[in-house]
Amino acid sequence: MSLPAVIVLMGVSGSGKSTIGAALSRKLGWPYADADEFHPAANVAKMSAGQPLTDEDRWPWLAAIAAHIDIARAEGRHAIVSCSALKRVYRDILIGARDDVRLVLLDGTKEEIFARMRARKDHFMPLALLDSQFATLERPGVDERPVVVSIDGTPEKIADAIIAELGS
Numbered sequence: 001m002s003l004p005a006v007i008v009l010m011g012v013s014g015s016g017k018s019t020i021g022a023a024l025s026r027k028l029g030w031p032y033a034d035a036d037e038f039h040p041a042a043n044v045a046k047m048s049a050g051q052p053l054t055d056e057d058r059w060p061w062l063a064a065i066a067a068h069i070d071i072a073r074a075e076g077r078h079a080i081v082s083c084s085a086l087k088r089v090y091r092d093i094l095i096g097a098r099d100d101v102r103l104v105l106l107d108g109t110k111e112e113i114f115a116r117m118r119a120r121k122d123h124f125m126p127l128a129l130l131d132s133q134f135a136t137l138e139r140p141g142v143d144e145r146p147v148v149v150s151i152d153g154t155p156e157k158i159a160d161a162i163i164a165e166l167g168s
Contacts, residue, residue, distance in 0.1 A: 017082035
């Protein structure tokens with residue numbers, strides 16, 4: 001089985017990026033970083049106030065995540081990172097020509113994700129921003145070599161499906 005150096009989990013808020021990132025980390029023994037950890041305080045404050053981020057807000061955040069990916073690769077380590085990565089231009093920053101970095105889309109309907117978000121506690125992303133996330137989402141093209149996985153199932157089964165797909 002030949003897995004990539006880095007796995008980037010993408011999807012709208014509430015799609016399970018953190019949960020699946022933790023499950024993959026347990027199964028593979030790779031470190032997991034949540035993209036939320038890379039947001040400057042101003043971005044968190046803006047989202048907490050129900051304001052969607054602009055691309056100008058996102059550039060430094062995406063650059064910090066890309067730097068994290070490049071450090072892991074340069075040190076010969078594996079890593080898992082989650083990031084909404086809703087637009088192709090964002091994914092170009094995170095993955096670009098890095099052949100050893102693979103994209104995984106956690107795919108679900110707006111209704112499924114809304115139900116999950118309603119059940120979440122202590123998260124800065126308000127439900128009102130879910131529509132803007134779906135409106136912004138540009139599904140990855142075939143040339144991005146994405147693994148698309150349904151969010152239906154337990155975190156362990158979803159993680160197993162991702163590992164199987166990436167290793168084949």
